[in-house]
Amino acid sequence: MKTSPSKRTRAATLAAVLLAGVAVPAQGQQDRPESLLPPGFDEPVPTPAPAPSPSSAPAAPSAPRAPEIVQPLPAEPAASGESPIANVAAAEVEAADIDWSRYELPDFARHSLARIGATAAGNEAFPANAFGEASGKYLQTLMRRLDAPVASRWASILLRRALMSPIDTPAGVNGADFAAERAWVLLRMGEAVAARSVVEDVDTDNYTASLYEIAMQAAMANGDPAALCPVVDKGAAAIPQRGWALARAMCAGLAGKPTEAGQLLRQARWGTSQGDIDSLLAEKVLGTGAQGRRAVTIEWAGVPQLTAWRWGLATATRVEVPAWLYRSAGPNVRYWQALAPNIDAAQRAPAAELAATAGVFSNAGLVDLYSEIEQGGDGAEEIAGVARNLRVAYTATSANARVKALRALWDEAETPRTRYARLILTARAAAWVPADAKLGEADRLVASMLSAGLDGAAMEWRSVVTPGGEGWALLTLADPVGVGAVSAGDVEGFANTASRRKGQMLLAGLAGLGRMRPGDAQSAAAELDVAIGGSNAWTRAIDEAGQRGDTGMVVLLAAVGMQSPNWDWVTPEALFHIVASLRAAGMVNYARMIAVEAVTRA
Known part of the structure; x- marks a missing residue:
């Protein structure tokens, strides 16, 4: 009897919805960043005095109260476009009193918005045209609706490489905004360091409101509030929210200006309680600067939610976040914790x-x-x-x-x-x-080696593993040469001895790698109820991207097909198209490792 198709096709159906642009997000995902701070905290900072000083801007109307935060993520970026302060002329200053925040780079040192990204050790760059002719709007839609992290370790590594690489800005989107979208996905994946690298590749004069938002998020994810200081004044001018007002106070304190920092802190805290955790954490950062004399005690009792603001400032000041509070945050925060050198x-x-x-x-x-x-x-x-x-x-x-x-x-x-x-x-x-x-322990030894891509050492066990066992299946997928086709009987026999689910993943991986004859693949697919010949908007998009060799697009669409917290919801049909498209686009080594991972973790 055939199993119900509802569970098997969930990821592929979701991918088709995303590609069609239907405004129905996947379960648990978020189109845009949420506030770093609790509801109401990001309202425009009120003026504490009855009459504002001549230099103060009029207070903006109060924003509607934000919904309850479910992820520790930043505020929704403002509409894309040039920042309202991007073209403000630098004020004239005396030669003896240079304002280094307004220092302009020579032309040869400026970064073009036409290509943004960073290279790093172990992160081989994708081609600059990795996304082919895809429009900016199409890529933005895919990135905003991607429910990261994704299920596969190897797909995540590929996605980090693609999003971090120096990539040509697609048509129809501002380069700084495109950098913000990429960094935002990286942050949701837990890739705090990679996200900061992408943000920092944009010159501060070119920041847009969206990039200011993501810059704050990246600073918090890295536990480094000082990273905001080069852009804090312009960020506060572009986004009149309390978080940026507190950032100005922190930066003044870190610069050794306690009097100015105290004044800015009082203004930013206007209307909040004395025990407000977010203000207290900012005050603790402020007190770490030169001449800082503030002793602040942080109590977590009664704090219902771990936001990026709270995690970032606590980490920066070596305040331990209790283990129970991490349960209120997304998994990406645990990955930030793993990367934090001062923990x-x-x-x-x-x-x-x-x-x-x-x-x-x-x-x-x-x-x-x-x-x-x-x-x-x-x-x-x-x-x-x-x-x-x-x-x-x-x-x-x-x-x-x-x-x-x-x-x-x-x-x-x-x-x-x-x-x-x-x-x-x-x-x-x-x-x-x-x-x-x-x-x-041959099977687990082989699985362990292949989890880190050590296929050369693993292949030495080819004559040791039990034929038809899990070690055999993993090595058959991992074999860089792939000598000889695998029969339908071998795949079906493995499904009977291991599990039906593992057998489905083996079939999908072998068929995607071209390791089975078409007739055998069709026979095993019918026996194991895997519709590898099915077609929808997502399968057509990823297949075509693979044939064109648009490596970045293949990887992004592969992530769309794997947007699940674990492998339970990744269908063998999706795995087949992902492996086949990676192979077609010249990324066969990653295709092999993703297929191996699918069988290992099924």
Whole structure:
């Protein structure tokens, strides 16, 4: 009997809705950023005195009260277009009193809005025309409605590379606004550092209201409020909200101007209670500057929501955020935590494992983190035990002892996410284990190596794994040569011994990689109820992008087809088109790893 198509087609149907431009967002997603601060906090700052000074702007009408925050995200960007302050002429200043905030770059040092992005180690850039001829509006729609993070670690790594790369600005959108859209997706993915790099590639003179909003969000995500100081005055002028008024006070305090900082803080706090957590955190930042003398105590009791503002300022001032409060935030905040260098390694470790499953943290990063914990002797016994077992897995003299330590690390994991995280953590240690059937654990050793892309070491186990078992399936997908076609019987046999779901993912991966004859693929698809021949707006869009070689578009559409918190809602049909399109666009290595991940995590 055929299974109900409702669950199988959810991701593909959702993708088609997105591409059609229907104004119905996916469950749990958000078109635009929400406020950094609680409801009502981003209303225009009222003038505290009865009569404003001559230099004060008239108070703007109060904005309607915002809905309850469900994600720690920034305020909705203003309408796209040039910032109202972008072309304001610089005021004349005396030569002895230079205002460095108005210093103009020479022409050769300016960044063009025609191409924006950043390159970084381990982030090989996509071609500048990676999105082909797609219009700015089309790309904006896909990015705004993408419910990040996405299910696949490898798809997330690809998406980070594409969004971070120096990319040509498409027609119909301002370059700064396009940078804001890309950085906004990166922040929702948990990629705080990558998002900041994209924002910083735009000259401050070219900022738009949207980019000011995302610049504040990126500063908070990195726990670095000082990053706002070069743009704080223009940002406050463009966006008359309390968050920017508090930022001006913080920057004055960080600049060693306590009197001015105090005045700005009093103005920004007008109308709020003395115990307002957001103002107190800003005051604590303000007091860290030169000549700062403010002692501020932060109490989290009664705080219902962890916003980006609260997380960023607490992290900047080394105020520990209680573990229970993270449950009120999206998973991206845990990934920000994993990347924060001023949080103790032992506190970051659980978040870093989760971040690794989302492609935000690497195997090498995890190993370095646990090495720091082991050398420092810090952390709870559970965390310290992981560090000790990892050291044994790398340094034990016998292969049996290394496998025993690896087995302990894998068996301790209690959830699908943490089990996959431990495979990533142990990937290089697994690669050092000699291929020997007597050692056992061949399937998990292979899965561990492939979780970090170590296909060369994994292929040494080809003659050791059980034919038709999970290790065989993973190596068949990972094989960079792919000698010989896989039969329908082999796929169906694997589905019977492993699980139907894993068999469906194996079929989709092999068919997408071209590792099955068309007749065998159709036969196995009919037996396993996988409609790989189905067509909708999303499948046509990603297939055509793959044929054109528009690598960035393929990756973005792949993320659209995988916008789920886990693999449960990723259909084998979607996996087939993603793998086939990546292969067609020349990204076969990533196609292989995504197919491997699908079977491993199914």
